[in-house]
Amino acid sequence: MTRLIHRPAPSDRSPPLIAHIEQHVGRISRGSELSSDRGIQAVIVEGHPTPEATSYLTLGLSHHVLAGASGRQFRQELLGVSYSRFAQLNPDANLLTVAHDLFQAHRAALRGEVIGPAGPIVPGSTLEAYYCSLPSYFSDDLATFRGSVPATTFIWLIPISHAEAHYVWEQGWSKFEDLLVEHDPDLLDLTRPSLV
DSSP states (O other), X not given: OOOOOOOOOOOTTOOHHHHHHHHHTOOOOEEEEEEXXXXXXXXXXXXXXXXXXXXXXXXXXXXXXXXXXXXXXXXXXXXXXEEGGGGGGOHHHHHHHHHHHHHHHTBOOOTTOEEOOOSOSSTTOXXXXXXXXXXXXXXXXXGEEOSSSSOEEEEEEEEEEHHHHHHHHHHOHHHHHHHHHHHOOOTTXXXXXXOO
């Protein structure tokens, strides 16, 4: 996958988690107009990881301890990235829906997991599910915020097609990541064609 790294300086008096986001993603432009009734909101970073892109991150999910399948405990925030031309389609709403579902289940999203399919990510798209990945379009240091106990991990929700979801289930997440490296699809395009 293409790696796009940007390291802006954080705000001087930001809370530690926000400073971590601003150091490794970019300056938070604004909060989303949407929020969860569980204290989870979305924040928006415009122009990152490329000038044509917008990043969306949850804030507040990490206030809750979530459990993995093995019983290990996690704190998490979710990340979504797409071209800014999709902003009017409210990709932050999907991020908050996933965050709310994870909170309700007290369950962490793990690398290699598929969430969905649940219908098109945006109208007219063949992408219907999310693949949970490390945030590889950013600095490696974004993935883990060590200022909480347990540490807070950032999970990138990559929109994938129904066929790609089945590929992950049938072939395994490692083979799917190999497929991403081989074809280097434009993961910022919410209307990209399916790889399989």
